[in-house]
Each structure stands twice: as C-alpha cells, then as structure tokens.
Amino acid sequence: MHLAPDPELAAFRQEVRAFIAANLPAAVRRTLERGGRADRAELTAWTRTLHARGWAVPHWPQRWGGTGWDPLRLMIFRDEIQRFPAPETLSFGTSMLGPVLYTFGSEAQQQRFLPRIATLEDWWCQGFSEPGAGSDLASLTTRAVREGEAYILDGQKAWTSYAQYADWMFLLARTDKTATKQRGISFLLVDLRSPGITIQPTRTIDGGAEVNEVFFDSVRVPAANLVGEEHRGWDYAKFLLAHERSGHARVGLAKLRLRLVREAAGDLLADPGFHRRLVALEAEVKALEMTQLRVVSEERRVATGASDPVASILKIRGSELQQAAAALWLEAAGPDAQRWTENDDGSDAASAWLNLRKLSIYGGSNEIQRTIIAKTVLGL
Numbered sequence: 001m002h003l004a005p006d007p008e009l010a011a012f013r014q015e016v017r018a019f020i021a022a023n024l025p026a027a028v029r030r031t032l033e034r035g036g037r038a039d040r041a042e043l044t045a046w047t048r049t050l051h052a053r054g055w056a057v058p059h060w061p062q063r064w065g066g067t068g069w070d071p072l073r074l075m076i077f078r079d080e081i082q083r084f085p086a087p088e089t090l091s092f093g094t095s096m097l098g099p100v101l102y103t104f105g106s107e108a109q110q111q112r113f114l115p116r117i118a119t120l121e122d123w124w125c126q127g128f129s130e131p132g133a134g135s136d137l138a139s140l141t142t143r144a145v146r147e148g149e150a151y152i153l154d155g156q157k158a159w160t161s162y163a164q165y166a167d168w169m170f171l172l173a174r175t176d177k178t179a180t181k182q183r184g185i186s187f188l189l190v191d192l193r194s195p196g197i198t199i200q201p202t203r204t205i206d207g208g209a210e211v212n213e214v215f216f217d218s219v220r221v222p223a224a225n226l227v228g229e230e231h232r233g234w235d236y237a238k239f240l241l242a243h244e245r246s247g248h249a250r251v252g253l254a255k256l257r258l259r260l261v262r263e264a265a266g267d268l269l270a271d272p273g274f275h276r277r278l279v280a281l282e283a284e285v286k287a288l289e290m291t292q293l294r295v296v297s298e299e300r301r302v303a304t305g306a307s308d309p310v311a312s313i314l315k316i317r318g319s320e321l322q323q324a325a326a327a328l329w330l331e332a333a334g335p336d337a338q339r340w341t342e343n344d345d346g347s348d349a350a351s352a353w354l355n356l357r358k359l360s361i362y363g364g365s366n367e368i369q370r371t372i373i374a375k376t377v378l379g380l
C-alpha cells in the first residue's frame, strides 16, 4: 500500500473540515463531543445544510444527488464528519434504503422517495428483525397476503431503532409460505400512519428507548409499495446489509471516544498502567484506519453492489475498539460514573458503556461476521 500523502486528498480533507467548521451549529458539536446525539430537528437542519452543498448523499449516483467521489474521498468525508464531530445522516434512508431503491426500485418509487430521503423529509426505519428472527433473519414470520391492489400485513417486528420518530418503514414480509425460507420473502415500503400499526418502546439496559416493537394488524399496503419483484426480497436485503456493513469501521468515532477518554482522565494520564492502555488503544485505532484504507482502496476493484466480506473485519474491529474506548472512559470517570442518568444518548461514561454493547450485536453480530470471514476470506 502506498501511504505517501496525496496533496489532492489532503486539500479535499481540508475543504470538508472547513465546511463543517463554518456550518455546524456549535451547540450540536458540543452535544456530540459529550458523546450525545443530535435530536430530530438538529439532524434535519444539518442534513439540509449538507444537501444545499450537494453532500447529503455523496455515495449515491449523481442522477440522484451523489457527488461522483471515489471510495477514498467518501471515506475521508465520513471520517471528517465523525471526528469533528458532526451528525451522520440517517443511515436507514441514506445508506440502506436509498441504494436499494436506486438499484431495484421502480421509476415511480425512485422519483417519490429518493429526494425526500436526501433532505430527511421522510424518516425511515428498518423492519427486518423479529422476536424469532435476528441472526437467522430468513425465519421471519410477518406475512403479507396479496388482496387485489394491496397486501394485507400481519405480524411483529422487534428492535426497530427510532420507530417512534419514523414516517415510513422498509420491511421484509413472507409472501409465499410454501417456498423455501429465503425464497418467499418480499421487500415492502410501509407508511407508519396506516391504520393497524402499534409501536411500543423497548426499554434498554441504559434506561433508554431507542428501540421498539412494531405490531401489524391487517395493515393495508398498496401493491405499488413492493420493491422489485415479489418473493425476491431476500436478494435486496442481502444487498442492503452489505451496504450497511461497509460503514461499520467508524474510525472517526473511535478517535472521538479516545479524545473523551483523554479529557476525562486528568491525573490518571500520569499513571503508567492507564497511560499504556490508552496509547495501545490509540495504536489499535490507527491500525484499523490503515486496514480500512487498504479495504477502501481495493473497493475500487469490487463491482458496484457486490458484497465485500473483508468489510466484516472492519465491523468486528471497529465495534471492539469503540467498546474498549468506552470501558476506558468508564474507568477514567471513576466514582463519577455512578452519577449517570438513564438515557440512550451515550452522553456519560456509564450510559455509553452500556449502550455500546449494541455495536457487536446489530448489523450482523460479531459471531456472524466471524463466520463470514471464516467461510469467504479464509476458505474454511
């Protein structure tokens, strides 16, 4: 790998950094610097600021508002957003559904939904997991039965992040009970204001309510909201999950968390044992950054839309390092960590430590990622 600094990329990084510095409200930056999250109004305003600059959906095709940047520029952009820190756009629309729609959606679906994702006019959530279908997603039992020009939807989703804010959900439902597990699934777009939908918060270990159960009782979904072909939803879901995984290294966030540790540590930095562990973690984050750079450089040679199993390595390491940084933050906070307030925005050491357990579970658990590496990279 050639690591000599490229002046054009350095200038690009500077341009992104300067734009964020000039346009992100200081209050939002402060919230994120504490480890907290932007609220809906702040995220919407920031998404529109990015959109006005042409940067809300940089990875999309130019026809739909993308920038045409190569993978290295996309990586630098994401890294700068995370480390500044500035809010990332809502991934359910921009990183998950968007690519599915511009690849497999009808022209009418693309025209209707893509521009509204790019400006966060519509808040999307992801309805894949169910009580009996997480890692083994193809076991899902929510069913959609075709009746004339609509599907009638019955069943339940679980762990739906931010469904309480969402306008729409993209989901997987079984449309053919007789087919093999993966074959009879379809990908539907559901307006959450439809009659028959109940959303119930699930209280998590940090005391927050970022995830929900969503129940469907004879919900009418227009047949025009089927994405691609009926019964082929599994293929679209696999495509989407490959997209989701490639963003999971989150090196910028690991850097931010280590900054929080340094700030909280104070006198502890003079303790050789603590200092050694902090520096070792910083070196690990640097190593992940190098690995990410190698993977992203090679991405240029991977056909668009093809899944890249090496991304599983980034997901595992990225989640482990963020969790390790959160553990050090907890240690640095010492007795202060006991004064935490129950919340799910990770804005203090204790709630962050608890909340970040999720990183090795969602987006395909780390055990599942290891199996992918074993099979597809190591050939075991």
Ligand SMILES: Cc1cc2nc3c(=O)[nH]c(=O)nc-3n(C[C@H](O)[C@H](O)[C@H](O)COP(=O)(O)OP(=O)(O)OC[C@H]3O[C@@H](n4cnc5c(N)ncnc54)[C@H](O)[C@@H]3O)c2cc1C
Residues within 6 Å of the ligand: 125, 126, 127, 128, 129, 131, 132, 133, 134, 135, 136, 158, 159, 160, 161, 162, 211, 358, 361, 362, 363, 364, 365, 366, 367, 368, 371
């Ligand atoms: C905070 C949070 C937010 C989430 N948001 C969403 C969302 O917005 N939308 C959505 O659809 N889902 C969401 N999920 C669900 C998430 O995708 C699932 O939790 C995940 O896929 C794991 O499924 P499960 O919880 O059913 O656990 P299980 O699949 O039951 O796994 C339990 C344990 O067994 C291990 N395991 C399972 N199968 C294997 C295997 N074959 N080999 C080795 N080990 C295995 C797992 O790694 C895990 O440790 C979210 C989850 C969390 C925690």
